[in-house]
Amino acid sequence: MRTSIGKRYWAIAEGYIPEQSTGPAPDMTSHETACILNTNEEDASIELTLYFADREPVGPYRITVPARRTRHIRFNDLTDPEPVPRATEYASVFSSNVPVVIQHSRLDSRQSENALMTTLAFSADQ
Amino acid sequence: MRTSIGKRYWAIAEGYIPEQSTGPAPDMTSHETACILNTNEEDASIELTLYFADREPVGPYRITVPARRTRHIRFNDLTDPEPVPRATEYASVFSSNVPVVIQHSRLDSRQSENALMTTLAFSADQ
Amino acid sequence: MRTSIGKRYWAIAEGYIPEQSTGPAPDMTSHETACILNTNEEDASIELTLYFADREPVGPYRITVPARRTRHIRFNDLTDPEPVPRATEYASVFSSNVPVVIQHSRLDSRQSENALMTTLAFSADQ
Amino acid sequence: MRTSIGKRYWAIAEGYIPEQSTGPAPDMTSHETACILNTNEEDASIELTLYFADREPVGPYRITVPARRTRHIRFNDLTDPEPVPRATEYASVFSSNVPVVIQHSRLDSRQSENALMTTLAFSADQ
Secondary structure (H helix, E strand, O other), rough: OOOOOEEEEEEEEEEOOOOOOOOOOOOOOEEEOOOOEEEOOEEEEEEEEEEEEOOOOOOEEEEEOOEEEEEEEEEOOOOOOOOOOOOOOOEEEEEEEEEEEEEEEEEEOOOOEEEEEEEEOEEEOO | OOOOOOOEEEEEEEEEOOOOOOOOOOOOOOOEEEEEEEEEOOOEEEEEEEOOOOOOEEEEEEEEEEEOEEEEHHHHOOOOOOOOOOOOOOOEEEEEEEEEEEEEEEEOOOOOOEEEEEEOOOOOOO | OOOOOOOOEEEEEEEEOOOOOOOOOOOOOOEEEEEEEOOOOOOOOEEEEEEEOOOEEEEEEEEEEOOOEEEEHHHHHOOOOOOOOOOOOOOEEEEEEEEEEEEEEEEEEOOOOOEEEEOEEEOOOO | OOOOOOEEEEEEEOOOOOOOOOOOOOOOEEEEEEEEEOOHHHHHEEEEEEEEEEOOOOEEEEEEEEOOOEEEEHHOOOOOOOOOOOOOOOEEEEEEEEEEEEEEEEEEOOOOOOOEEEEEEEEEEO
């Protein structure tokens, strides 16, 4: 089996954390996730930069995904260098030292029933 | 970090703005969005052309995404050269002077709970 | 502007038309769609083949998308050589004489609120 | 028509089977699916490996998709070498002896109305 799958640069153009939620936290809290898969035999050190509509990019946020592990990063939980503002349009770019695979998901529970969406992120060095 | 990520040509084959909406505007208004990320050090000048089922393409719509910014364009808000008709199937092609990343999303609130969908657009020069 | 965007071969691995629907037809009828964009200066002649879990493939279904047009094909509406069975898992392969772009969507209204999903199809000659 | 479409290596970074469901089983049971299309004239032998956040990968799960067939694999139904835990983040890697196409879907019925999402998986040898 191949032990290294993916790309080193990824981008997600759609980003938006709804301000309201309905239902029990944290499962039903409106959130955005970057699901990262690291199939390598070494840890992945990833730098995440957030882009906005009306101000300079913010980052890097530093994320580690251990060897042979997956991590589902909630943008809601990021704090350093600063929290991700709610009800604000943003986009994100990931730069990793080893190939990884990144998929983007959102759960929106502003209304009483949740809505879901997902897509493969854009891999920049394909 | 790479400062230029993406492609210059993008297409979204699925386009449809529902005519009805439920819930407070503008958040819960049924809408379609093209989320555009410009990581370059220069502004992106983008021409958008809309394709229809039964008439000639319409455009170009001209969109600028400043350097190091993201813009989430609502097709609902386009007016020049003409508004996007509701309840009508269309598709869209984007041509940019610099590489960008484009993701397509729809919020459909025709029924009382909203539904969401998203996908990476097709990059034509890959 | 480029006048030819896309690929000639596409596949959609996920296919399923729910048997039940809630809400006014045809908008809220559970359905699956292949949105096809033809940016060329000539018509696209497309052959569609359906694959199933337990029997031989069915096709070709013949689809024409005129030059500079988009068509959103509902699998529900296909009849020749035979209708697409409901509540049955299938997959589809498209073969076009000119490059096109294909995106897959489903509206599922089995429950009282509709759910949506979409993805870019897989382009086989990339 | 081309008889072999797809890639041999695929990854899905997002994986999560909700623990609760609403509505009649099995249709409305919360589930995740890998839809696999094999257009080849020979059977596809696929090895699936699951990755987790906090322990070593599990697998291989062995899947056969006959020649000219599609199979929609529910992760819920996998049992050998072990069932997929519910309410647990995971990711998956597929390795096939022949080219296939893989698409990922989730139906989440934790709340009374179901939500759907889908995306093309990441093809590793593109």
